[in-house]
Amino acid sequence: MSNLVRKLDLTSLRLFVAVCQERNIARAAEREAIAPSAVSRRIAEIEHVIGQPVIHRESRGISVTPIGEAVLRHAQEVLAGIERLEAELSRYASGAKGTLRIVGHMSSIVQFLPEDLAAFKRVYPDVDIQIDEQTSSQVLRSLLESDFDLGFCNRVPGMEQVESLPYRHDRLYLAVPSRHRLARMAVVRLSDFAGESLVGLGQDASLTQLLEREAARLGASLRAKIRVSSLDALCRMVHVGLGVAVVPQHSGELYVDTLDLALIPIEEEWALRESFIVFRQRGGLTAPAAALVDFLARR
Incomplete structure (x- = not known):
């Protein structure tokens, strides 16, 4: 039974859990949209790897063996862990989690960004935000030469090198x-x-x-x-x-x-004056950066 990680795959474990929950191979196959013969084959593969039966096939369904109960318990834990991983990854993909690096000119950081970022954090509390203060010309240069995600600046020469969206007006x-x-x-x-x-x-x-x-x-x-x-x-x-x-x-x-x-x-x-949100390419924004741009556009 060595190297179970290499020999047991997630699909087989998922189908085994379905069989145990339904107490019937045919019903489990229908639930998982797969042929009953394929489900039986997957169960047989698990039994071959373990060297012990995990279910007893009966006339009206199945019963789970003691070793099958142990496999079921751990299979459920593994699948639950995968579901938690999927949920966490989806939060990253939606911009709900991650690190956002911003470089902004003094006026935006003093006047507008504190309230806007506070509102953003209420929606996306798991996004960590790092802010660097620079002049507008430096903002543009840093955005092009460093790994900042977004910049905030007034209109300055060279803005044609990046994409921009209007942010705020001030007098x-x-x-x-x-x-x-x-x-x-x-x-x-x-x-x-x-x-x-x-x-x-x-x-x-x-x-x-x-x-x-x-x-x-x-x-x-x-x-x-x-x-x-x-x-x-x-x-x-x-x-x-x-x-x-x-x-x-x-x-x-x-x-x-x-x-x-x-x-x-x-x-x-x-x-x-008008200030702008600047970034290298809209399609190349990280998920947190895209989330902030969309959030500010809605505001």
Whole structure:
């Protein structure tokens, strides 16, 4: 009886369990949509491997031998394990389980992704999510060169190399200390604050590049005396009076009640931005990534 793993196959075990449950070869064959002779042959093969009878064939059905009862118990455990494996694999295939690697720009991570991913996790609690924060240009480069599944970024040069879907819109506001001369204005334009001391993000941030492009169109140069790496730091620098800053609306609103800030909408077309979900190929997405893309598209 050595090497049972090699000699007993799952189909034979499944048919044997069916015979034991039905107590009749013909009924088991009908249930499993197979010829009774094929079922009998499978049972005979099990008995040959074990060297003992597992059933007694009787005029009105079968009875299970003591050794057959032992085989039945273990066969049911094996088949139940396979069913559990199948269920778990189906959860992976549907995106319900696995690891999702995301790279996103600062605005999406601060403003939108926390709530969206929390809602996604309520539906897919077994998906593990890893998030890396980078600038929009870096997001695109990382998506193409690394093993990230999805990216979130503003429109940047090179987006034609990947597939993309619209994600969210946001509007840019000017953040100023509450006693600043611009604080009482209903709206501002770039020309209103181009001469102010500016607190900015890093040189490669998409927001920085946008502001510099728009300033160049005006024939102005921005005075960014301080550069920081986060929207939190940006707002805090404004709070202590070190300058003014351009911030996404939702990011500024997180701090307006706790810091000495006034937020003023920038009334220009460039201040309304669109962010995108980017990926290499829709058909090549992992199951968790495809599940998130579909989830966000529905939202």
